[in-house]
Amino acid sequence: MKKPTLITTALMAAFGLAAGGAQAQISDNVVKIGVLTDMSGAYSDLAGPGALEATKMAVEDFKAKEKPSFAIEIVSADHQNKGDIASNKAREWFDRDKVDVVSELVTTSTALAVMKVAKEKNKIALVSGAASTRITNEDCNDVTVHWTYDTYAVANGTAKAVVKQGGKSWFFLTADYAFGQSLEKDASDVVVANGGKVLGSVRHPFPGTDFSSYLLKAQASGAQVIGLANAGTDTTGSIKQAAEFGVTPKQSLAGLLMFITDIHSLGLKATQGMYLTEAFYWDANDETRAWSKRFMLRAKKMPTMVQAGQYSSVMHYLRAVKATGTDNTQKVMAWMKTTPINDFFAKKGTIRDDGRMVHDMYLMQVKKPDEQKYPWDYYNVRQTIPAAEAFQPLSASKCSLVTKH
Amino acid sequence: MKYATPAYAVAFLLLLAAPFFVYPVLLMKVLCFALFACAFNLLLGYTGLLSFGHAAFFGAAAYVAGHALKVWELPALAGILLGAGASALLGWAFGSLAIRRQGIYFAMITLALAQMMYFFFLQAPFTGGEDGLQGVSRGSLFGLVDLEKDINLYYFVLAIAVFGFWLIHRTIHSPFGQILKAIRENEPRAISLGYDVARYKLLAFVLSAGLAGLAGATKMLVFQFAALTDAHWHMSGEVVLMTILGGMGTVFGPVVGSAVIVTLETELADKVGSLVTVIMGAIFVICVLLFRRGIVGELLALRKRT
Numbered sequence: 075m076k077k078p079t080l081i082t083t084a085l086m087a088a089f090g091l092a093a094g095g096a097q098a099q100i101s102d103n104v105v106k107i108g109v110l111t112d113m114s115g116a117y118s119d120l121a122g123p124g125a126l127e128a129t130k131m132a133v134e135d136f137k138a139k140e141k142p143s144f145a146i147e148i149v150s151a152d153h154q155n156k157g158d159i160a161s162n163k164a165r166e167w168f169d170r171d172k173v174d175v176v177s178e179l180v181t182t183s184t185a186l187a188v189m190k191v192a193k194e195k196n197k198i199a200l201v202s203g204a205a206s207t208r209i210t211n212e213d214c215n216d217v218t219v220h221w222t223y224d225t226y227a228v229a230n231g232t233a234k235a236v237v238k239q240g241g242k243s244w245f246f247l248t249a250d251y252a253f254g255q256s257l258e259k260d261a262s263d264v265v266v267a268n269g270g271k272v273l274g275s276v277r278h279p280f281p282g283t284d285f286s287s288y289l290l291k292a293q294a295s296g297a298q299v300i301g302l303a304n305a306g307t308d309t310t311g312s313i314k315q316a317a318e319f320g321v322t323p324k325q326s327l328a329g330l331l332m333f334i335t336d337i338h339s340l341g342l343k344a345t346q347g348m349y350l351t352e353a354f355y356w357d358a359n360d361e362t363r364a365w366s367k368r369f370m371l372r373a374k375k376m377p378t379m380v381q382a383g384q385y386s387s388v389m390h391y392l393r394a395v396k397a398t399g400t401d402n403t404q405k406v407m408a409w410m411k412t413t414p415i416n417d418f419f420a421k422k423g424t425i426r427d428d429g430r431m432v433h434d435m436y437l438m439q440v441k442k443p444d445e446q447k448y449p450w451d452y453y454n455v456r457q458t459i460p461a462a463e464a465f466q467p468l469s470a471s472k473c474s475l476v477t478k479h
Numbered sequence: 480m481k482y483a484t485p486a487y488a489v490a491f492l493l494l495l496a497a498p499f500f501v502y503p504v505l506l507m508k509v510l511c512f513a514l515f516a517c518a519f520n521l522l523l524g525y526t527g528l529l530s531f532g533h534a535a536f537f538g539a540a541a542y543v544a545g546h547a548l549k550v551w552e553l554p555a556l557a558g559i560l561l562g563a564g565a566s567a568l569l570g571w572a573f574g575s576l577a578i579r580r581q582g583i584y585f586a587m588i589t590l591a592l593a594q595m596m597y598f599f600f601l602q603a604p605f606t607g608g609e610d611g612l613q614g615v616s617r618g619s620l621f622g623l624v625d626l627e628k629d630i631n632l633y634y635f636v637l638a639i640a641v642f643g644f645w646l647i648h649r650t651i652h653s654p655f656g657q658i659l660k661a662i663r664e665n666e667p668r669a670i671s672l673g674y675d676v677a678r679y680k681l682l683a684f685v686l687s688a689g690l691a692g693l694a695g696a697t698k699m700l701v702f703q704f705a706a707l708t709d710a711h712w713h714m715s716g717e718v719v720l721m722t723i724l725g726g727m728g729t730v731f732g733p734v735v736g737s738a739v740i741v742t743l744e745t746e747l748a749d750k751v752g753s754l755v756t757v758i759m760g761a762i763f764v765i766c767v768l769l770f771r772r773g774i775v776g777e778l779l780a781l782r783k784r785t
Contacts (some may be wrong), residue, residue: 157611158706162504165702166745170502187704190614250601251609270741279601280609383576 083426084264084424085363089207100171104145107133107388108150108167110160111178111190112202113152114307116281117468120333121180121203123382126150126403127373129177132388142396149173155281160184161191168195175200175391175399178384182206182253185479189218196403202383205331206256210430214473218429219404219410222383224251224352226466228331229261231351231437231459236299236328237268244328246287247277247305247312254280260352261330265301274407278304286311286319305331310340337452350438354379355453356420358436361418376450386419387431425459428473436465441450470476494637503629504701509741510640511698516721516733517647518690523719525651526665526683526726531715532573532593533691536566538600538710540692541699545612546605549698555618555626555700559639561754562696563689568594570688575593578680581666590712597710611706615699632701639697643690648730659683688771720759724766726773737773 091327091420108131111121126148133146147212153160160179168191176192179185193215201209202222209220225236233244246263248254254277263270273295276288279423282304288310292300302309309329316322328338332350356366356376365385369377377385394409395401415423420433438453444453467474497506515537522528544562547553553561577588600606607613617626626632650656660678661669670676699705708714716738725736740759747755770777 156706156708157609157613158702158704158708161613162508164701165504166502171506186610187613190703363627 075123081267099399101142101174104147104172105401106147106149106167106171106173106175108164108171108173108176109148109150109178109384110153110163110176110184112149112180113150113159114157115155115265116182117155117203119335119339120306120378121380123176123227124369124375124377125178125203125384127344128180128377128381128385129388130367131134131369131372132392134300136389136392142392144395146392153179153182155181157183157187161187161224164191165187165195168192168197174198177388177391178380179188179204180380182208182256183251183473186213186252187211189213190213192217196198197404198391198406200387201386203380204253206253207253207260207302210254210426210428210478211350211466211472212476214428214471216429216475219387219406219407219425219431220429221387221431223351223435224377224430224465225257225260225331227353227435227454227464229257229264229353229459230464231326232330232349233261233264233301234268235349235437235456236326237247237270241299241326242296243326244270244271244272244299244301245291245292245295245299246272246284246303248275249280249282249308250277250446251280253305253342254303257307257330258301261303275303280304280306280308281306282308283311283314284438288312289316289319289321291420292327293319297325299326299328302327302329303331305333306336312337312367313340313344314445333380336374337440338450340442344450345440346442349456351435352379352438352441352453353433353435353460355436355438356380356382357453357456359452360457365418382419386415386417387415390415414477426468426476428468428471428476430465431460432465434461435459491497492639494641498630498633499646503633505742505770507629507633507636507736508698508745510636511694511701512721512737512741514640514643514697515691516600516737517644517720517730518687519718520646520722520727520729520733521650521690522683523685523722524732525656526659526680528578529582529586529628529685529719529721530577530589530684530687532589532596532709533590533688533718534594534714535573535593535708536570537695537698537714537718538689538693538705538707539569539596540566540695541705541709542600542606543611545615545698545705548611548618549615550605554622555568555620555635556569559696562699563574563693565694566695567606567685567689570692573688574681574684577583578677578684583646586624590715593710593712593715597712600707600710606705606707609707611704612699613704615703615705617700617703626700634699639693643693644734647690651730655679655682680722714752720763722773723767724762724773726776728777729773729775729779732773732775739774746756 109126111125113119113122151163164176175198176188177200179201185201191197199218201220205225207224207226246258248258253381276291278288309425337345357360366377394406398405398409411425423431423433425431436455437457439456519533540562543565544558547558547561573592577585624631637730662676721736721740722733726732
């Protein structure tokens with residue numbers, strides 16, 4: 075190559091300056107990841123500090139392996155499961171602290187609120203903990219990825235399995251907000267589609283502590299199965315109180331969304347034989363065991379699917395930033411959607427146009443106490459639900475990004 | 480009193496320049512809560528009525544304004560006025576019932592009515608229940624000023640807040656305000672002087688509720704969000720804290736109190752997490768034990784002494 079003359083250098087400099095604004099690059103050379111989660115409330119056990127720990131692991135692993143030229147920072151905050159707090163925090167992060175991506179977002183109402191702010195500010199939202207299918211249907215947008223699971227996936231797995239075992243008549247105990255309603259609706263559809271019937275439902279405020287009156291209603295309904303369309307401490311609370319009121323074992327409970335931390339806190343005696351659907355089990359294979367044991371050392375408990383999914387989503391995002399060399403939202407989203415996810419969490423996972431990350435799900439049955447061999451040995455994997463069946467098909471989607479084509 | 484006018488002028492100039500140095504959304508939040516606390520102070524500080532249900536007015540206006548903007552697609556100012564009007568109406572209904580009792584019974588009646596409103600907001604379909612009323616667009620002012628820009632919105636919010644402060648200031652220093660103070664100091668004497676105390680109390684209550692609604696509706700516009708938090712009794716408690724911390728019965732006290740509380744809550748949220756409530760509680764205890772007149776109240780007392 076010829077040595078650049080003075081004129082060409084000047085031209086290049088001028089051109090470079092002009093093009094600088096449009097050029098792909100990372101703002102301030104720092105990628106800032108916000109972890110907005112429930113640090114102290116009903117969902118702090120299944121997401122919360124563990125999800126922050128998983129994010130730190132992802133950043134450390136990424137730095138060690140990929141040696142990025144940019145710096146990565148993590149900020150975190152407690153949204154207390156309130157949509158307004160989450161929305162204010164996200165707005166402040168985007169405006170003032172130059173955060174590029176907000177992640178985790180357990181509790182559907184907070185996820186929906188932050189997604190809207192992210193869209194307005196043209197930044198990315200990575201949802202791991204929130205469950206409602208609204209995130210990728212009515213409220214979908216092109217800057218959000220819903221990573222770990224959704225109400226359709228868990229209801230589909232668990233409700234189908236329970237109906238097939240003979241639990242034909244159902245009554246729902248539902249957390250009264252977007253997530254609970256969404257879970258109840260998705261589960262009802264599955265029950266009816268598989269030949270069961272729904273006798274009724276009762277809604278409890280979120281977060282709840284006293285479930286007695288709701289449980290008595292469920293008892294009076296005479297349904298074989300009481301579907302728990304709630305999560306976290308609401309689920310564990312209702313399972314405990316159902317036993318105290320003698321609702322179980324005459325009627326059986328189906329926890330439509332349960333996490334390994336719930337089983338851990340309730341114990342196998344109270345939960346044995348229950349079916350549940352998860353996206354991740356630490357003891358599934360060597361890869362999951364290796365990662366989970368590292369997590370265990372740091373967080374002092376085994377990861378839930380939300381925490382594992384959080385690691386996976388942050389890692390995929392960071393790889394996208396490295397590959398595209400920019401933190402530009404559209405370019406990063408495009409890379410994330412075209413590149414399959416292959417890690418300990420998901421094999422051949424892909425992100426659809428509606429923002430849904432689809433991957434295999436697992437139907438588990440909780441072990442009997444005498445089957446347990448070591449700590450956290452809680453599940454028998456009964457069935458792997460392939461990605462294509464696990465999630466709501468795109469043809470049924472209400473997402474405007476998909477339906478307008 | 481001779482320092483009052485220059486002090487207001489300096490404060491106003493500072494507020495005009497503030498968004499260039501401080502995050503405007505935080506400033507707007509402070510302004511909204513300052514207006515809310517001033518409205519509350521009109522009742523507690525100047526009429527001697529402790530309402531424990533002011534969150535209902537704050538929240539109701541937020542929901543009404545949110546619904547008006549989102550579903551009926553009214554312009555921003557119309558939505559806010561509608562919200563404030565709805566709160567004033569609600570204040571009239573609450574007030575008519577509550578002013579028949581005094582002291583703790585008055586507080587309990589307002590609390591009970593506010594809780595009823597809370598459950599209404601939780602269950603009514605238009606509020607979105609636990610999700611809140613989300614994604615309300617800010618729109619524009621008279622189709623000319625784009626309120627989506629934080630800086631434009633700031634001056635709009637500032638104008639509303641200044642209007643609110645002016646109205647309160649005007650009320651306090653009017654003959655009507657004098658009668659309110661007379662009622663606070665000695666109600667039987669005010670009655671014996673021939674004043675229709677119940678009517679004055681009700682008027683003060685309605686005015687306070689309407690201004691609290693103005694604050695709530697404006698906050699909704701800032702955050703594009705009306706949520707149950709706005710109507711929860713915590714909010715009623717918070718406004719009591721702001722007023723007492725800043726200085727009950729002083730013009731500027733509630734403004735200072737709300738600035739302190741809002742800034743602390745926002746800045747500490749990431750650093751100490753749920754400890755925020757403990758810190759707030761400690762501040763309250765210290766305030767009540769050591770400087771009972773509140774920040775501004777103590778400063779005024781100090782100036783009087785020297």
